[in-house]
Amino acid sequence: MVGMQRQNQQAKNFDSLPDPARRKGSVVLRRGQAQTEQSDSYLLDTREDQDFTHTDPWRVLRIQAEFVEGFGALAGLGPAISVFGSARTSRGSERYLQAEKIGELIASAGVAVITGGGPGAMEAANKGAVSAGGVSVGLGIELPFETGLNEWVDLGINFRYFFARKTMFVKYSQGFIVLPGGYGTLDELFEALTLVQTEKVTGFPIVLVGTSYWLPLLEWLRNTVAEEGAISVADLDLIQLTDDIEEAVDIVVNSARPNGFIVEK
Structure with a gap:
């Protein structure tokens, strides 16, 4: 009798747990199906499996489809600014409210x-x-x-591959505002800096919001990276730092690019 009660309680506890779920492109996967590997890992890992759907030629078609879908969805977007920040930013926090105001x-x-469509600071900016x-x-x-896009996204695209997604951020944005964040935010920041430094994109403002958070990074870039000669001191001018969100927005909104994007207030 005790054993039966314990089994019933375990079943109730199991039923109350949220189903593990994630997206794979446009597909939603839950429970056991959610354990399948990510498309990026299939692409970047060397495999012995020669099934055609797991081969590089097949993936080229899938990658092509992601670019076509992204270009098609965003071609008529008009002027846009990307806002980056941590998915772990809690609702109601100062950083969340800053992202929302931005x-x-x-x-x-x-x-x-434009955001990464996730929770935290991304959700706040979309909201x-x-x-x-x-x-x-x-x-x-x-x-x-x-598990997918936040509820405040009106136009959303789910990507399998990071590089296809990054292309959309740069191609359809006229600038970046970067709030405090982790590896993903840093990845997007340095991707943009590299493209501007190498003149792959021009007139592209990058504004960091949060002096106390970003200043140690900028000091390291100046006192270590530039000091070693790995970058020039002038490369540091590619980054603007502020605590004033109105100033941050003013910088990116009123910056021109070769396509003639200028917004008048």
Whole structure:
């Protein structure tokens, strides 16, 4: 009798647990299906499996499809700014409210807001854009610990491959505002810096918000990286730092690019 009660309780506990779920491109996977590997890992790992759907020629077609889908969805977007920040930023925190206000200010200027489509600071920026009646875009990515786009994304695309997603951020943004974040945020920041430094994109403002968070990184770049000659001191001018979110938005919104993007307030 005791054993039966314990089994019943375990079953109730199991039923109360949220189903593990994640996205694989446009596909939603739950429970056992969610344990399948990510598309990026299939691409980057060397495999012995010669099934055609696991071969590089097949993946080239899938990669091509991601670019075609992204270009098609975003071609008519118009001027846009990307806002990056941590997925772990908690709702109601100071950083969340900052991201929300940034999204609102960008949208109020008639510019679309693009984020990674996830929770945290990304969700906040999308929410701010929606509250201002603007265009809220989310470019999601297949990850083992995220389940899809946040509820404030109006135009969303889910990608399998990071490099296809990064291309969309740069191609359809006129600048980046970067809030405190982790590896993903740093990856996007340094990707943009590399493209500007090598003149793959020009007139592309990159603004960091949060002096106390970013200053140690900038000091390391100046006192170690530039001091060693790995970058020039002038490369540090590619980054602008502020605690004033209105200043950050003003910098990116009013910066021109070769396509003639200038927003008038």
